[in-house]
Amino acid sequence: MTISNIWVVVEPVNGSLSTTSLELLSHARTIASSVSAITWGENAAGLAAQAGEYGASTLYDVGSLNGALPGAPVAAAIAALAAQGAPDAILIPTSYDGRDIAGRLSAKMDRPVLTNVTNILDEGGLVTEHPVFGGTQTVKAKFTGEGPGIIVVRAKSFAPESAGGSAAAVQSASGGDTGATGAAKIVTSHVEERTGPKLEEAAIVVSGGRGLGEAANYSLVEEAAKLLNGAPGASRAIVDAGWVPYSYQVGQTGKTVKPTVYIACGISGATQHMVGMKGSKNIVAINKDPEAPIFQIADFGIVGDVHKVLPALIEALKARG
């Protein structure tokens, strides 16, 4: 191994670390001889066992953010730690807060960020892979100059695998007063409840797009998903149109899914959407336009009216019991 030290930003979600954080820890320990993690929140020390299990030897705890958005205070703490001895690279999950932390940290350390990364290789130095042009080509990139590279990695790029390690040693870390940069505060959090399996974890995902015609027709997608014991998803177009909450969105700015079967209903297949679902094992598409890009990656395509095919599919699934 030529990489000695990697830091991973690990995000707390409901008392444990996010799945993407565990994926990054798992991969980091295969390419670096030492992995440390950075987290925050009211009970960061309670995450030490999980961070250690997945490969971190040290967990830096930024502590309570007192309602501030994580970007500024977490980046300040990482920059302060790096000033005492910087790692080879800092890995950050692609998420709303992860991108904020990456941007802040980049400007603070005057180091570049590489985003939308799906693989990190050791080729005598760190090399990152990025899908471009709708995933038809892969760019390999590297950092130059002194200092750590900041790498923002997409969900599901690596498998989360326990290393069976013991709890990470917790050390507190703080970037001090963030002043004006940390002035944005969360007043209230709203959770948009959903039932059934989680979109990112479901074995079957049924997604709807603009081709459904109107918001009311999204209930067909939900019904089909329920009958298949799957999760309903959506393209950005109908999320932006307000038909369904943002938590349903699959794609570049939404969730990355890799189910056994992905059924795209009335989705044409914009690059934005495809990068979030093309890792699915099997893709089924229903679209009235035979030239729709989604058919280029679908294992099984039906050229037809989603308003006819989807209700018929629901009836067929019901008939099977």
Next chain:
Amino acid sequence: MNIVVCVKQIPDPAAPQSFDSSNNLDRSGKLILDEADTYGVEMALQLVDKAGSGEVTVVSMGSAADVAGIRNALAMGAAKGVIVSDDALRGTDALGTAKVLAAVIKRDMPDLILCATESSDGYTGTTPVQLAELLNLPSITFAKSVSVDGSTVKVDRQTEAGYDEVTSPLPCVVTVTAGVVEPRYASFKGIMAAKSKPLDVLSLADVGLAAETGPTGARQQIVSVVAAEARAAGEKHVDEGDGAQKIVAFLESIKVL
């Protein structure tokens, strides 16, 4: 209330994208205003309108050979435009872009800076927050609604689980999602008026930056570009009333039913 909207002119997304010989995105064709930026322009116009005074300025970086995209923002109602255009900037990364935008914006600090969450061509998605850090300002990303109350901005910010209500003192950088507002179409009157609105084209030296801000300062480089493993298209059938049954048969064949 004065608002700066950062905008980007990009190659038409409907046209196939490719890299040039330096592995930069080929921008030699026609450039248009990134649709993702139209939401910020519209939001800014509505906020200024509500405040009753002030104006909207669009700030951009890139080739000024074609400024139709910026004129489009002016036609929607922005008062003036500034574009930093310099050969030394070809291949600039997100941090370099943020440095250029910051140099322009700090000359006359607005009350609010709006950006898209990410561009539709590069989608790095970090420039707005880098800009906020360089300007020593707070930032709120992924806004799905924005309102201003006195010297405070209130935002509903998307989260993995739903959304957070977030507040920040002004000035602040806010990134808006598509769908935050419905962008207006430029009227004929607006298009005519845009032709005479001020549009400053500045060099790096004009904004007090050295040439190192460009690609030589990027400190990241593309090693190679290779074709990704293709995902082959499979079967395609035209529905003749049997489409649903065919899907059921396919699901059975892969043993999920």
